Amino acid sequence: MENLYKIPKHVAIIMDGNGRWAKRRGLPRIFGHRKGAEAVEKAIDFAHKVGIEWLTVFAFSTENWERPKEEVNAIMSLLVEYINKKIPELLERNIRLRFLGRTQELSEKIQSTIKKGEEITKNCTGMNLVVALNYSGRAEIIDAVRKIISQDVKRIDENTFPEYLYIPEMPDPDLLIRTSGEKRISNFLLWELAYTELYFTEVLWPDFDEEEFKNALLDYQSRERRFGKILEG
Ligand code: FPP
Numbered sequence: 001m002e003n004l005y006k007i008p009k010h011v012a013i014i015m016d017g018n019g020r021w022a023k024r025r026g027l028p029r030i031f032g033h034r035k036g037a038e039a040v041e042k043a044i045d046f047a048h049k050v051g052i053e054w055l056t057v058f059a060f061s062t063e064n065w066e067r068p069k070e071e072v073n074a075i076m077s078l079l080v081e082y083i084n085k086k087i088p089e090l091l092e093r094n095i096r097l098r099f100l101g102r103t104q105e106l107s108e109k110i111q112s113t114i115k116k117g118e119e120i121t122k123n124c125t126g127m128n129l130v131v132a133l134n135y136s137g138r139a140e141i142i143d144a145v146r147k148i149i150s151q152d153v154k155r156i157d158e159n160t161f162p163e164y165l166y167i168p169e170m171p172d173p174d175l176l177i178r179t180s181g182e183k184r185i186s187n188f189l190l191w192e193l194a195y196t197e198l199y200f201t202e203v204l205w206p207d208f209d210e211e212e213f214k215n216a217l218l219d220y221q222s223r224e225r226r227f228g229k230i231l232e233g
Helices: 018-024 029-050 062-066 069-092 108-120 137-150 210-221
Strands: 010-014 054-061 095-100 127-135 175-178 197-200
Touching (some): 018 029, 029 210, 062 069, 069 127, 175 210
Parallel strands (some): 010 054, 054 127, 095 127
């Protein structure tokens, strides 16, 4: 692809604005989520095409349970439908599907779908697609601390702490994209985002397409990452 020489290894996305997208059209919110699922497919295609190794999408936060039961159920059904539909295609394209969050608290049906998706794609090496589900950044840190205590680990530092996070081998995101004009982290990947470049766009998630993704990458490429150091020369 033209001008895309510095490809981030890991891109994380807060997919926001499905509800507003639907409301503007006088449609029920779930239509926005359905359209949002189509935008996820486009994002996967693009990320795969340009060689992004890890793509993480925030599908459902621990706070999202506060939404009306109808909407929660609709999102969950959509996720099960989507995962089942996507598995053969991910396998064919060598994409490994993984989940991030307190998935053990989800319904049996969702848990078995998740396990199936992870199991079938576990040997895929082309790209990692991480779906954050029932996820909270603070909960992830607390769960890591609990693991450390239960394993009676005596010494811990910034380098070894990530070994206790949900996916220890997941690299920190290089770029975080949030759609719909909100400029917040909203309890997403709190440990992992320490040095991540942040990109906010007004575009609502269902309208986020290849062109928008490309704009986010071009913006990322124009930045100089110093990780707190002063660059020479
Ligand atoms: C944010 O929009 C979106 C969500 C909380 C749900 C995300 C779910 C999907 C995109 C569906 C499919 C996901 C996958 C991985 C297939 P919002 O409802 O908060 O929008 P609003 O801020 O306009 O109300």
